[in-house]
Amino acid sequence: xxxxILHKRIEAQFNSLFEEPPEVPDYIQNNLSxxxxxxxxxxxxxxxxxxxxxxxxLSFNHLLFHMATGSGKTLVLASTILYLFKEHxxxxxxxxxxxxxIIKKTYDNLTNESSSKYLFRKEGIVIDGQRISIQVxxxxxASPDSNTIYLKLTTIQKLHMDLTEPKENxxxxxxxxxxxxxxxADEAHHINAWTRRxxxxxxxxxxxxxxxxxxxxxxxxxNPVNRLLEYTAxxxxxxxxxxxxxxxxxxxxxxxxxxxxxxxxxxxxxxxADESDENKMLNAILLSQYRKYIAQENDITLKPIIxxxxxxxxxxxxxxxxxxNTVQGLNVDSLSRVISLGHATYKxxxxxxxxxxxxxxxxxxxxxIRDLQWDFTEETILNANDxxxxxxxxxxxxxxxxxDNNPIRAIFAVAKLNEGWDVLNLFxxxxxxxxxxxxxxxxxxxAQLIGRGARYYPFEYQENRSYTRRFDLVQTDLKVIESLHYxxxxxxxxxxxLEKSLESxxxxxxxxxxxxxxxxxxxAFKKSTVFKNxxxxxxxxxxxxxxxxxxxxxxxxxxxxxxxxETTVEQHYGKRMEQTGVGQTHEVTWPVDRxxxxxxxxxxxxxxxxxxxxxxxxxxxxxDFIESSDFLGGSxxxxxxxxxxxxxxxxxLSKLKMVEKYLDYVEKKIKANYMKERGTPVFxxxxxxEMINDYYIExxxxxxxxxxxxxxxxxxxxxxxxxxxxxxxxxxxxxxxxIDFINDYVEELKEKYKxxxxxxxxxxxKIVEINGTRGFMPDFLLYLQGEDYTYQVFLxxxxxxxxxxxxxxxxxxxSLNEDNKIEILSENEDVRLLGIKFYSNDxxxxxxxxxxxxxxxx
Numbered sequence: 057x058x059x060x061i062l063h064k065r066i067e068a069q070f071n072s073l074f075e076e077p078p079e080v081p082d083y084i085q086n087n088l089s090x091x092x093x094x095x096x097x098x099x100x101x102x103x104x105x106x107x108x109x110x111x112x113x114l115s116f117n118h119l120l121f122h123m124a125t126g127s128g129k130t131l132v133l134a135s136t137i138l139y140l141f142k143e144h145x146x147x148x149x150x151x152x153x154x155x156x157x158i159i160k161k162t163y164d165n166l167t168n169e170s171s172s173k174y175l176f177r178k179e180g181i182v183i184d185g186q187r188i189s190i191q192v193x194x195x196x197x198a199s200p201d202s203n204t205i206y207l208k209l210t211t212i213q214k215l216h217m218d219l220t221e222p223k224e225n226x227x228x229x230x231x232x233x234x235x236x237x238x239x240x241a242d243e244a245h246h247i248n249a250w251t252r253r254x255x256x257x258x259x260x261x262x263x264x265x266x267x268x269x270x271x272x273x274x275x276x277x278x279n280p281v282n283r284l285l286e287y288t289a290x291x292x293x294x295x296x297x298x299x300x301x302x303x304x305x306x307x308x309x310x311x312x313x314x315x316x317x318x319x320x321x322x323x324x325x326x327x328x329a330d331e332s333d334e335n336k337m338l339n340a341i342l343l344s345q346y347r348k349y350i351a352q353e354n355d356i357t358l359k360p361i362i363x364x365x366x367x368x369x370x371x372x373x374x375x376x377x378x379x380x381n382t383v384q385g386l387n388v389d390s391l392s393r394v395i396s397l398g399h400a401t402y403k404x405x406x407x408x409x410x411x412x413x414x415x416x417x418x419x420x421x422x423x424x425i426r427d428l429q430w431d432f433t434e435e436t437i438l439n440a441n442d443x444x445x446x447x448x449x450x451x452x453x454x455x456x457x458x459x460d461n462n463p464i465r466a467i468f469a470v471a472k473l474n475e476g477w478d479v480l481n482l483f484x485x486x487x488x489x490x491x492x493x494x495x496x497x498x499x500x501x502x503a504q505l506i507g508r509g510a511r512y513y514p515f516e517y518q519e520n521r522s523y524t525r526r527f528d529l530v531q532t533d534l535k536v537i538e539s540l541h542y543x544x545x546x547x548x549x550x551x552x553x554l555e556k557s558l559e560s561x562x563x564x565x566x567x568x569x570x571x572x573x574x575x576x577x578x579x580a581f582k583k584s585t586v587f588k589n590x591x592x593x594x595x596x597x598x599x600x601x602x603x604x605x606x607x608x609x610x611x612x613x614x615x616x617x618x619x620x621x622e623t624t625v626e627q628h629y630g631k632r633m634e635q636t637g638v639g640q641t642h643e644v645t646w647p648v649d650r651x652x653x654x655x656x657x658x659x660x661x662x663x664x665x666x667x668x669x670x671x672x673x674x675x676x677x678x679x680d681f682i683e684s685s686d687f688l689g690g691s692x693x694x695x696x697x698x699x700x701x702x703x704x705x706x707x708x709l710s711k712l713k714m715v716e717k718y719l720d721y722v723e724k725k726i727k728a729n730y731m732k733e734r735g736t737p738v739f740x741x742x743x744x745x746e747m748i749n750d751y752y753i754e755x756x757x758x759x760x761x762x763x764x765x766x767x768x769x770x771x772x773x774x775x776x777x778x779x780x781x782x783x784x785x786x787x788x789x790x791x792x793x794x795i796d797f798i799n800d801y802v803e804e805l806k807e808k809y810k811x812x813x814x815x816x817x818x819x820x821x822k823i824v825e826i827n828g829t830r831g832f833m834p835d836f837l838l839y840l841q842g843e844d845y846t847y848q849v850f851l852x853x854x855x856x857x858x859x860x861x862x863x864x865x866x867x868x869x870x871s872l873n874e875d876n877k878i879e880i881l882s883e884n885e886d887v888r889l890l891g892i893k894f895y896s897n898d899x900x901x902x903x904x905x906x907x908x909x910x911x912x913x914x
């Protein structure tokens with residue numbers, strides 16, 4: 057326990073059945089300009105928990121929020137100010153950081169009500185009916201106003217100088233001895249040089265930082281009720297000395313990998329190429345404009361920003377001039393040559409370059425040039441290396457880049473924008489003049505910049521504003537608005553260094569390369585009468601109303617739930633081989649105790665009644681949801697666990713985690729299925745040539761260190777199997793086994809039917825349960841044509857882990873054989889729809905499938 061980090065100990069307490077996590081007070085959310093995200097609320101709950109303990113002044117007066125770049129640390133900071141003011145009578149706050157630029161940004165965040173970045177309620181802060189003001193001061197008043205929060209904004213350097221070299225109208229240790237203070241340290245990793253010193257001699261910069269650290273510690277110790285709250289995305293806990301310092305202080309941790317996995321970031325894509333600066337910059341602005349055009353075509357407001365990054369100021373100024381000259385020198389002939397060459401070079405359908413150049417081949421290039429020459433001028437390009445850069449006007453431009461009236465489209469910089477720079481609409485980072493040999497320090501800095509650029513741009517689409525990615529699983533050009541492209545050289549040593557830096561920063565990267573698995577219809581099948589004249593039958597749909605959702609089953613939610621007991625997975629660093637250590641298993645049935653359902657519901661914001669009621673209008677109370685047999689009453693889990701274990705061996709926490717996993721499933725199903733269309737018993741034919749065509753599956757070549765496919769896809773050559781309509785089968789191992797089964801019976805089928813074709817259904821043919829909203833796309837269709845009749849047979853291989861959850865699909869398929877209400881709209885009465893039991897690798901279920909298959913078809 058001694059080496060367990062504080063946030064893990066708190067989380068363990070929250071997970072126990074006997075510790076109720078505190079709620080975030082309403083006055084916090086009511087006085088913020090943005091709703092708190094789930095993880096931000098969680099960070100506050102863990103902080104509040106520590107401050108309500110009896111030993112808070114001794115054990116929890118110094119805490120650290122370790123949160124990813126872009127995760128909204130400053131909103132959490134603003135929330136802690138409100139909490140400490142209201143609950144702990146704290147009025148004096150010193151915010152310090154090591155950079156003037158961050159001071160200016162924070163001034164807007166916390167005090168400038170007219171700024172778009174202001175974090176508090178625009179109409180003013182109100183707590184218990186009292187208007188609360190925030191006053192920026194140099195020194196704190198001896199007689200403070202009870203409804204005022206006093207805030208000093210300073211750099212750590214200036215704070216240290218003020219306290220060690222006292223002068224008039226400045227803070228002194230003596231003046232602060234009897235005051236209650238809260239110290240807010242942003243980018244807090246800068247004050248740890250003394251802790252990091254590790255017995256070697258400090259250089260001048262480190263010596264200064266050591267004294268800063270001493271200054272902060274002295275301020276904290278002036279009064280037992282003082283607090284030091286640190287906020288950083290960058291702390292190296294692999295260093296023993298830092299781990300020892302912070303293991304009891306990290307109150308909450310939300311690293312970049314979690315942030316990206318949860319969808320709060322753009323996808324990061326590396327674009328590697330060996331090109332001249334002029335070509336690289338021209339391609340970058342064409343890509344930026346393509347992004348803008350795609351947004352416009354979808355009624356999305358977007359002004360994408362490009363950052364051109366170089367190693368030296370002289371190179372940056374020169375590149376700036378080259379870009380302006382390139383844009384001004386464009387004409388239709390020169391741009392047409394660039395686009396024709398690009399279109400001929402990039403043929404991979406999902407490559408961003410292929411999409412972009414394809415798009416421009418269909419655009420009027422004179423208008424494209426006009427837009428480029430309007431959008432990229434001296435007035436719309438900001439050079440952050442200029443002496444005048446730190447002027448108030450430039451600082452304002454740099455920190456309001458998302459706003460409509462801000463004209464800037466491109467920024468040239470060397471190193472000024474790595475910390476404290478908030479910009480959500482940065483979509484391209486372009487490295488230029490990369491002749492200098494890159495060092496680990498260089499790539500670490502670039503990884504940090506990529507992390508900042510990966511912040512998600514919350515655009516509005518179809519009247520809905522999302523703060524997380526929404527197109528990961530959809531084939532759409534809008535993916536470009538959810539991606540940050542990092543344009544760099546294709547040089548092995550540099551890429552290896554960069555990958556190490558990205559990995560240590562937990563940044564997940566895709567490359568603009570794909571594996572394409574393609575299946576084509578066989579020419580002989582396309583010439584067949586079946587393909588030319590045949591039809592695929594799917595049922596008609598009709599709109600649903602709220603009255604159609606009166607039980608969980610209407611949302612495609614089962615209360616008989618299969619789940620495996622989670623066990624520890626061992627994985628050696630640097631190797632992908634995993635082992636679970638579990639031998640034989642058995643299944644145990646658990647009628648879920650309501651205490652676990654209640655506890656799990658408390659921990660899931662979606663299930664708070666005020667939110668939840670909008671998805672289940674039939675619900676009268678949470679008691680009804682928990683106890684009614686129409687909802688969670690009678691929920692039963694079928695738990696797969698090691699043979700030696702029984703239900704009574706499981707800890708309360710293990711049981712609670714299973715219920716939480718089930719509620720995640722319930723939430724997903726409710727959101728996905730509410731107000732969908734309902735299936736009818738009327739099936740109508742659609743021309744086979746419309747429903748069945750060539751298809752492909754594209755898999756991103758994702759950095760193997762951070763991701764790999766859990767299910768291997770096989771590419772089976774099917775050219776010699778004339779009954780299979782595609783030249784190859786792109787299938788998993790279970791589907792491949794199913795094809796082998798069909799192959800064993802093809803000759804018998806041909807004896808009875810004139811035409812026998814097995815069709816892979818690749819996201820085309822969808823049927824929806826009759827009088828229900830649950831729909832699915834059966835994996836295969838078997839098309840059988842006799843002398844004067846046609847069978848359309850729906851077939852579905854199903855893995856064991858999905859058997860129970862998808863039982864309704866099997867019931868629906870089997871009902872097609874017997875439901876006398878089914879009406880088939882066809883030219884004749886000799887079309888029949890058949891469903892066969894699930895195919896499985898389980899011996900008993902495979903035998904059931906075989907018997908059903910033979911009885912109905914042979």
